[in-house]
Amino acid sequence: MNADPAMAPGADGPLPAYRARVAAGKLAADPAQARAAEVLQDLWRRTRGYDPHPEEPEQGGFFARFLRRKPVAPEEAPAGTPMGLYLVGEVGRGKSMLMDLFFGCAEVPRKKRLHFHQFMQQVHARIHAWKKQHGDTADPIPPLADSITAEAALLCFDEFQVHDIADAMILGRLFQALFARGTVVVATSNTAPDDLFRGRPGRDAFLPFIALINRRLDVLVLDAARDYRRDRIRALPTWHVPADMRAEGALDRAFAELTGEAAGEPARLTLLGRSLDVPQAARGVARFDFDTLCGRPLGPADYLAIATHFHTLVLDGVPRLGPENFDKARRFITLVDALYEHRVKLVASAAAVPDQLYERGENAAMFERTASRLNEMQGQEWLALEHLT
Template sequence: MTTSLTSRFPTPAPGELVAQLVPPPRFQQARLDNYIPDPDYPSQEAAKQSLQQFASRLTAQPSSSRGGLLSMFGRKKGPAAAHGLYLDGGFGVGKTHLLTALFHIAPGRPLYGTFVEYTNLIGVLGFTRAVEEFSTASVLCIDEFELDDVGDTLLMTRMIRELSDRGVPVVATSNTLPDALGEGRFAAQDFLREIQAMADRFDVLRIDGLDYREKDRIDDPPQLADDQVRSGARGDRVSLDDFEPLAEHLREVHPSRYGAMIDGIERCHIVGMEQVSEHNRGLRLVVLIDRLYDREVPVALSGVRVPELFTEDLLNSGYRKKYLRCLSRLGALQADGARALV
């Protein structure tokens, strides 16, 4: 029987959230060996080599270096501050592939999550307990790093500094250089010292290139009618929702739980997609599409065309890169959904 996402209110326990700090299904097989750099963009090969060298240093590092060394006075000496990597580039150039490839070859206990998953977990565990939990990691991988508000800025910059001071390197991906985080969304200049202190913990790898998803996309996916989307929604693992109730439901579920909300869904059907003109609604939709994309869930849509989903005001705002990434990913998922029904 078809299910509805609006009927799902997941409440994972803190332990479950920590256990879920692993790469999503789409990237379970991502390795450096199967990352194929575009020869037209040498920065891709350079980034691949840098990740390999970084992983080699992690493997060669003695385990004792993270726990502290005995000094000549018999006291424990803390590890040197760790220096991480920051993968900067446009969407679709393989940053997440490289990040998850690092996770798979890192020694010890690597952790992987999106920015929103980490911030939520800190909220659930409390800052001190979260830092203690993360400090046992061999490397902390943060995908889709972005600072959308002042609170997140202070939280994440402090966490990165504390983990770095404990010898835990952080590797992050983003569409924005670390010293430009927050631009266009809040008064970043008021927090420049905090942002710069965080940026100093990274070596930046710029990755250029084209969106690889464009290669496999249907140029103009069939525009499905409402009845096609509804009639195609058959099966226990298929969801069917009208867009407006779904958009309202996303207000009631914390974005960090969107992944749990769609667990077990193999195809998502949404009827009556409407253009989005308000940031809060738009950003919640961005997170939902990210989680659907992570889990390789095709999406069958009716209503507004994907390129027209967000208004020009949203696309020209400080969140522009997030919205463009969402359109890229949703276009790929829509193509998969259209193939399933047409």
């Protein structure tokens, strides 16, 4: 996935691009961001023209190439491979913006930028395809690393995080193989490497991966004082009535503002052997319409996955609720509970203000707590709270 064209800064590197945005008033001057831009500028210089062992194009699609690829034996990182970068800091400090400036001007012929969760979904799909063809005893990691390296010598990951034991068990060997093939990794995260997967069962087996990250990536803490994302959402109206074309336009603008004008793309969340499709997502913001989210037989696990993976939900078209659509109302109640518990910010269009969404019928009293929470979630104190994953 390429970076937003609007982020492309030109040929001089991320530091001049950052300074130009500050001078133009598009960004507020921030010493921590400026220091990070300087580090990224140095990495930009070291990766100019970087292209280890490029390969001739092969016939067929990615899976055809992956399934027939012969593994390359692991080795130490090739001499001259640039160190990557792990940019860590609290949410809203500008990590993704800075990485996009770097990616947009990186002079690496083969490069990819994607959300880390999306990357892991692709990894699991490719491993499943390999085992289906070669059997469960075949080792998919070396050919998978070969294929990823053939696609990109520079991998930029947004929101690097590990919540799943299946991911944790794959990552160590996969990243060791990628580094051995000369892949350069740049990642943003809210979690320092030493705190990844902390407190989870099986973490001892994950520690070699943490050590690998610390060896192959420079760790830079972005300690900007302001949470720019929360500043943006606190300046936005979050509940739009009625749910008409005007409200839809307002939600379009809110999504663009909260994602830094990033083009949202479909995403998929994996839940215990099944998946949940997200129609539009970018930089921790998800967008659904009400019927997609509450008109289908989804349950608490689905809404919990959304609440832990996204700091903001943009929701189109909440209707008036009542006994005639109580199944939808019940799911909406469950959704709001999950959002509330994890401090997810909600921007929505609706047929009425929360107190008037469910006014009649025997279950109207049940909705009173939900309406109270929806009202609280519009307040400045709530919007200033940190997302809980």
